[in-house]
Amino acid sequence: MSMPIHNRIELQNVSQSFTLNDNQVHLFQELTLSIIQGQSYAITGPSGSGKSSLLMLMAGLENPTSGQGIYVNNQKNSALSELREEAGFIFQQFHLLPELTALHNVALPLKLRGVKNAEAKAKVWLQRVGLEHRLQHKPQQLSGGEQQRVAIARALVFQPKFIFADEPTGNLDTKSAQEVADILFSCCQEHGAGLVMVTHSQELAERAQHIYVFSNGKCHLNTKVNKEVCDDNQ
Numbered sequence: 001m002s003m004p005i006h007n008r009i010e011l012q013n014v015s016q017s018f019t020l021n022d023n024q025v026h027l028f029q030e031l032t033l034s035i036i037q038g039q040s041y042a043i044t045g046p047s048g049s050g051k052s053s054l055l056m057l058m059a060g061l062e063n064p065t066s067g068q069g070i071y072v073n074n075q076k077n078s079a080l081s082e083l084r085e086e087a088g089f090i091f092q093q094f095h096l097l098p099e100l101t102a103l104h105n106v107a108l109p110l111k112l113r114g115v116k117n118a119e120a121k122a123k124v125w126l127q128r129v130g131l132e133h134r135l136q137h138k139p140q141q142l143s144g145g146e147q148q149r150v151a152i153a154r155a156l157v158f159q160p161k162f163i164f165a166d167e168p169t170g171n172l173d174t175k176s177a178q179e180v181a182d183i184l185f186s187c188c189q190e191h192g193a194g195l196v197m198v199t200h201s202q203e204l205a206e207r208a209q210h211i212y213v214f215s216n217g218k219c220h221l222n223t224k225v226n227k228e229v230c231d232d233n234q
């Protein structure tokens, strides 16, 4: 019997800006939103609008300039950084470990968690993303699309509660992109994971239940049932 899912990520009035050579770049201001486990979200918008930065904040990998992010885990509130154990992240630039084979890259999150038979489980996931013939290759011996699929297998192998995917189909042909999207969504459905994807693909975005659209420094929420502007105090 499955328990109801209460886990969620809440960003409260978060702003993110960077100072570079005396210039201040405001990516977004006073953004309030929540991500609920078991649901799917897409973040879209022009290059440089702040999508990857928002994803890093949501996953607790970076801190906002102001405001706060909290992880509500069955009514217990904690810092977003505590989510890290439970979140799989697929980076735009993959960040695979160059010295490790595809198999060992995927097995690593399991080994770090003390899971038995890590390599056998990693192999199953590499098969699932269509890379059973590339187990012993190191990242630089793989194509961009292959590295992306290794990164996806590495993010999903420990059945995380939340999956963050930055352009997960950016380097793939139409058929592989569709297969990877199917895997992400079925993972979300089978294990009740929350899925947050940054994407330039309208087709992929439309498969999500909720879409956040960046435009002109604002972020609008567009859900399948109703359309509303997310609270950015503007």
Ligand SMILES: Nc1ncnc2c1ncn2[C@@H]1O[C@H](COP(=O)(O)OP(=O)(O)OP(=O)(O)O)[C@@H](O)[C@H]1O
Pocket: 018, 019, 020, 025, 027, 045, 046, 047, 048, 049, 050, 051, 052, 053, 054, 092
């Ligand atoms: N650490 C940083 N210091 C200074 N500026 C930064 C930093 N990180 C990001 N930026 C700037 O913030 C802006 C948004 O970056 P971000 O990577 O979030 O964009 P994006 O929407 O993901 O773009 P893309 O679609 O090209 O991946 C960029 O203009 C970038 O130069």
Ligand SMILES: [Mg+2]
Pocket: 051, 052, 053, 092, 166, 198
């Ligand atoms: Mg980006």
